[in-house]
Amino acid sequence: MRYIPNTGQIFESMLKEVGFQSTEELFSTQIPKPAQFKGELALPLGASELELRNYFKNLADKNFSNPQKNFCGAGIYFHYVPSIVDNLSSRSEYLTCYTPYQAEISQGTLRHIFEFQTYLSSLTKMEVANASLYDGSTAFAEAVLMAKRIYPQRKNVLISKALHPEYKKVAITSTNQFGLEFLEINTLSSGKTDLRALSTALDNDTLAVCLQSPNFFGVVEDLSELSKILKPINLPPLSVVVIAEAMSLALYEPPGSFDVDIVCGETQSFGNYPGFGGPGVGFFTTKEKYVRNMPGRVVGQTLDGQGKIAFCLTLATREQHIRREKATSNICTNQGWCALRSTIYLSTMGSTGLREAAEICYSNAHYAAEKLCGVRNIKLAFAGDFFNEFVIEISDLNNRFQNALNKGIVPGIPLSRFGANPNQLLVTTTELHTKQNLDDLVESLGE
């Protein structure tokens, strides 16, 4: 039997040794009759590796999986994954190990988590980062929950209309038992959030204001303006900036430079494949003064008994396994292995490599946008600056989208998928795309 070494004779003799005549006896003495399942599971018999390889290859082949011809984004991105990321992360010492509760025999894991925290802290220019959370959407939900802990009496959350609709849905699902009110702030024609409207909507009952940058429409928000609005307020709401496309951190001044309270989001772009949406890597950073309010795990640097530098999980008393019902959240895990891939990725790309990749994304996106606007009946939906995603408006989007698919190209994501304008298409380009790929994209959306 697969993966069960104690079978046949070995199993039988062990059974006798512990005093049972049969497996049935082992179970029936512990499971009372009414709780016993007596039938046979309606599952096929166990399959061999060869059969499974065929079965799954068949399924894999039914999926369109050509990143060069795929221009989808919206929170999940196709980026270059250096070969050493797969190679190093596939080591069993990283893949099969347990959570590093026993520090003495988990220094490898603790070290790479510490590096992840360091990198995210630097990239966002925020004082503290945690060991990662499930994904960007749940990281955002955790940010709202943290703001609620800090301002337990308040109930309003101001959230930009340009914040990822699925992130917003997850945040609402995760917090509606607290009776929070999510008030949407509209966008301007530039595609940026109307910060003047945000300023007007602020009151003593606001616990957080939330923006995403670049936002869901790809447009870069004005974070310095946001901090100017919040600065003069006494006991201001927490400012939360969401980063869905982590690559953008390489090009734009980070939110930490604008006195933002929480920066959270997704680092799948760093070293992880889209994988049909998961697993991802949520990240969470905040100010030092809020460190004991921060959800999730953290790794701290310390010394061992011989004065050697060592690492351990710390501030664990806020977590569920000790605090139980008073815990800061119920989270029991980070996304250790995916965060490791991001860490190896960042170590490999280095500052220059990451910036170079970001610049290619930017140039590719602007080239594609310019060329697309040269096509009849296609125009840019928003005037604001964008990084690697932008929205175009096409009068007969359905037809043109279908044409592109017929040509073997997925030209982007129709915003109707997210309940928005049915004539709008969100197009994403990355450093994977060549000029040829981009020209093909433009051609595929031609009339």
Next chain:
Amino acid sequence: MHYPDGLLYTKDHEWTKVEENGLATVGITDHAQESLGEIVYTELPEIGKELKSHSTFGVVESIKAVSDLYSPVEGTVTKVNLDLLNSPSTINSSPYQDGWMIEVKLANKESLKTLMNAEQYKKYVDGLK
């Protein structure tokens, strides 16, 4: 284990020392600091905070446990031992002297009636073991 006379004790292991002038000092007992292990962090209330008997006035944290701090008395916080924010382990080394946590202006003496004296508290702690 040391439980000084002259102090009053709660079931949650806080002590309080009542002065003549209607002020009371509050901290945690020797038993509490020993169970927690080395204290690494403490959160104390702001001056002016109103406390009811048994309401939480803060948190004390070691690496293996976190405990809420429950007020033995009813009143308003007048002083907070800010030294503990930098040296929380003072609570371990001197739970009744330098490890005092807050000073409270008593609103009334009602709650004191429910507290234990040193002998009763010692009996209570021995019973827990």
Next chain:
Amino acid sequence: MALIKEEGTLFEIENPQKQAVKLPPISVPFKRPTQFRESALGLPQVSEIDVIRHYTRLSNLNYNIDTGLYPLGSCTMKYNPKINDEIAALDGFKNTHPFQPALLSKGALEVLARLQELLAELTGLPYVCLQPAAGAHGEFTGVKVIRAFLTKNGNPRKKMLIPDTAHGTNPATSALCQYEVVRVPNGPNGYLEVSDVEKLMDENTAGIMITNPNTLGLFEKNIVEVCKVIHSKGGLVYCDGANFNAIMGWSKPGEVGVDVMHLNLHKTFSTPHGGGGPGAGPIAVNAQLEPFLPIPRILKKNHETVLSYNAPHSIGSVRLAYGNFLVLLRALVYTLTMGRDGLKQASSAAVLNANYILHHLKNYYYLPFGKTCMHECVFTDKKQNESGVKTIEIAKRLMDYGFHPPTIYFPLVVPGAMMIEPTETEPKHELDRFIEAMKSISIEAKEKPALVQNSPHTVFVKRVDEVSAAKKPVLRDGKKNIF
């Protein structure tokens, strides 16, 4: 084993001349960005071999399943099959985008639909949601579903019954969902007594969160009656599926009265722990709770698998897209590898292995409950306390014998607990090795306690100062200060 030396940081060996990647030259005209980041990125500048050496050396500091047994109770650290990883690396899965047209993702959707079917069959709860990214996330989703159901029926209620033996995530989840935790003690035999539950259950209690088998390694003998009591007052039963490895093919939670449960795919279904994630915590529910499941639903319509957003009573979404797909895929590969015969045999061997350990150690360590156990057994340090040796020290001493310690000081109802779960993938000779080590340690505890008390002796770092780490947390590398 490689010579383990101290490994510095990449910052210590960086140099602006070094580069570990080469990107293709830009193929379109370079467009100068209108804004520019002035703050340093703070990433190291090293060569590829530097990265390879660094992470290879660090990996040598990690214990892992491929090295040896993890006797961690309630974690089900079973072997992670390599075919699962091979399939998860197929281009057709890893390079598929969740928001590309569904017609272009038929294979991926089929994976999800098939896994749902199999998990429904195993649990006896027909409706499955694969979105939750971890067990605790699944609990949260499940309790939200309960709350939505009760709200629709007029009253969300205020309390939740939680046994003292529950995992810490259970009360944390309840509190997060605005339920006040009411603790239920376990009976004298280690499992819940119906009368204790009856006393506490009322019309203002949403239900109970049980783990079955419980964290003492015992099947909840009164589970059918307990579920009836809860249902009689209009409440619901949540089952924490962390210990599902003990009962596959032997008992179906849906049949004993459970209304909703979560599964831990990184436990029972062999997906790798990865040093702390990613996992997956899908939930399975019965018909009355189906309308409240998160969207999108993955449904079979005319032999096609479709995404459905049409669920007016759904609680919403708990995660972007459909869940941790590449983890779910691994679990599907595993389930099909094992099949109906393999899964039942896995539970049988898991329970036998745990009893084998119990049988051989019961004269050396104090056994607080029962003479038999399910897939895990719980001992305490009571005997060793006589010579001043504690559980934490026994755990650390095990490292000197080359083992990862068991779960310690949990469940909370057993002082000095050591919870041991070998799983079915451990061969007899490994169990014997572990048993011998535990026997030796108990003898050491009697004859030379100081040896045990001062362990571990042979590991790379010893006595990590967790107190200082908590007092003044240092959470990022100070060498590269970009502030």
